[in-house]
Amino acid sequence: MVHSNRIRQVGNKQVGPGLPTYVIGEIGINHNGDLANAIALIDAAAEAGCDAVKFQKRTPEICTPRDQWDIERDTPWGRMTYIDYRHRVEFGEDEYRAIDEHCKKRGISWFASPWDTEAVTFLEKFDVPCHKVASASLTDDELLRALRATGKPVILSTGMSTPEQIRHAVEVLGSENTILLHATSTYPAVTEELNLRVIHALEAAYPNIPIGYSGHEIGLQTTVAAVAMGATVVERHITLDRAMWGSDQAASVEPGGLQRLVRDIRVIEEAKGDGIKKVYESELGPMKKLRRVQGVVAGK
Numbered sequence: 001m002v003h004s005n006r007i008r009q010v011g012n013k014q015v016g017p018g019l020p021t022y023v024i025g026e027i028g029i030n031h032n033g034d035l036a037n038a039i040a041l042i043d044a045a046a047e048a049g050c051d052a053v054k055f056q057k058r059t060p061e062i063c064t065p066r067d068q069w070d071i072e073r074d075t076p077w078g079r080m081t082y083i084d085y086r087h088r089v090e091f092g093e094d095e096y097r098a099i100d101e102h103c104k105k106r107g108i109s110w111f112a113s114p115w116d117t118e119a120v121t122f123l124e125k126f127d128v129p130c131h132k133v134a135s136a137s138l139t140d141d142e143l144l145r146a147l148r149a150t151g152k153p154v155i156l157s158t159g160m161s162t163p164e165q166i167r168h169a170v171e172v173l174g175s176e177n178t179i180l181l182h183a184t185s186t187y188p189a190v191t192e193e194l195n196l197r198v199i200h201a202l203e204a205a206y207p208n209i210p211i212g213y214s215g216h217e218i219g220l221q222t223t224v225a226a227v228a229m230g231a232t233v234v235e236r237h238i239t240l241d242r243a244m245w246g247s248d249q250a251a252s253v254e255p256g257g258l259q260r261l262v263r264d265i266r267v268i269e270e271a272k273g274d275g276i277k278k279v280y281e282s283e284l285g286p287m288k289k290l291r292r293v294q295g296v297v298a299g300k
Helices: 035-048 082-088 093-106 117-124 141-149 163-173 198-205 221-228 255-272 281-290
Strands: 008-010 013-015 022-028 052-057 072-075 078-081 109-114 131-133 154-157 178-183 211-215 233-237
Touching: 022 035, 022 255, 035 052, 035 093, 035 255, 052 093, 052 117, 072 082, 078 082, 093 109, 109 117, 109 131, 117 141, 131 141, 141 154, 141 163, 154 163, 154 233, 163 178, 178 198, 178 233, 198 211, 211 221, 221 233, 221 255, 233 255
Parallel strands: 022 052, 022 233, 052 109, 131 154, 154 178, 178 211, 211 233
Antiparallel strands: 008 013, 072 078
16 A cells, blocks of 8 residues: 655655665765776666665765864875875766766666765756765754755655654654655664664654665665565665775675665565455465365355
8 A cells, every 4th residue: 555645756766655665775985986886886786676876975174074184094095184085085076977877877866965065066966866864964954954955855864863853853854855764873783773663663753754774784684674664765885895995895785685685675575465364366276175164255
């Protein structure tokens, strides 16, 4: 059954209860600033059957605290200051034009989590189908207001947030164009802290909003379980190799795992059915053979 007040139009797909799960491959910055990695990850997501890939877009001078700019760190490109590193892994307009073109070719949507209002303006140049709010940005009212003003659907992750903070963020965004994702913001998140029943709690608290799941755990079965529990959107970080350099790689899914994940999500969707108990035609033979007493006859 489709609940019309919980349906959102994201690009050419409808998202909500009773519809196919909207599966997002979160590339984030797992491309490590290399466009070839980003293209390979888009290909992996498209081949697995994902609906979209997601990036992260920051204006480094805005998003990096001033007292961290000059702190030096070791990177695959040698020792550099943190602000230089943030620039090194950030894509600009040329890279996103190439990403946009490649996604169109592969028939997959792309969008990003803007971390500041300048990043929102940047992303709007590409007519992305929606925007994503990272859990870390849930309390950034200025960013939320800028996203609401685009008129696009906003997917809001709720990790590291209290029910009061989530409620406030929804008030700022408005409920009519928002999708909420349950999340635990630990990388990787441990099983006992995934708390998948929060999906049901969010469904009860926000009857007009589609609820999904953004997972940072290791393994696939808990994300599949989230779909069985009603998640209408699923987001998982993806990587070419979990051993690659970068803080998100270990909690990411490699291409083979992503194929299995999407496959299993589609099986679960089909298996959930419509919730109406019936006797299937395929059961008539076994019923005739196995049932000794026929019981009440239908319609009498």
